[in-house]
Amino acid sequence: MDELEEIRKRRMEEIRTDLEKAxxxxxxxxxxxxxxxxxxxxxxxxxxxxxxxxxxxxKRVGPIIDSLAGQMQGDVVFGKLDTDQNQLTARKFQITAIPTLLVFKNGQLADRMVGALPKANIQEKLKAFL
Known part of the structure; x- marks a missing residue:
């Protein structure tokens, strides 16, 4: 494969990844x-x-999560789990205090943040996973 073909292949992969993230x-x-x-x-x-x-x-963390979801689209996906309505998952991950943010990397629990953290603190912790 010549150099031009390698560049084309790499660029097509970048475009595909960008479209998926969008x-x-x-x-x-x-x-x-x-x-x-x-x-x-x-x-x-x-x-x-x-x-x-x-x-x-x-209720203070909720709007922060909503804002980060828009800002970090394509890098991080955010979900909201009501622990009163979904007690099986809350028990599985031993959620004893809320709010708790669970961070999953490739489907595996990688970190957790407990409490009403400021947006900057959440962003800083997530940078380590990008």
Missing amino acids: NWPAEAMIISDADFEDFVSRYPLVVVDCWAEWCGPC
Whole structure:
């Protein structure tokens, strides 16, 4: 294969990857016990916001997650899991305090952040996974 063909092949792969990432969700997706495993394994980097309706700090983190979902589209996919409605997953990951952000890399739990962290702190932690 000549050099020009190698360049074409590499560029086509870049274009394909860019198109795939453009189709990633630009907003946090609502997930449940039923689709949790599929969701976290579908994308290379996933953050799941574990929250509950009655939780005040969760209500502060929710808009941050929504904002990051748009800003980081193509790099990170965000999901929201209501722990009151999805207790199987909450128990599986031993969620004892909310909000908790679970970070999955290639379908495997890689990190967790507990508490109402500022946006800059969340972004900084996620940079390590990009």
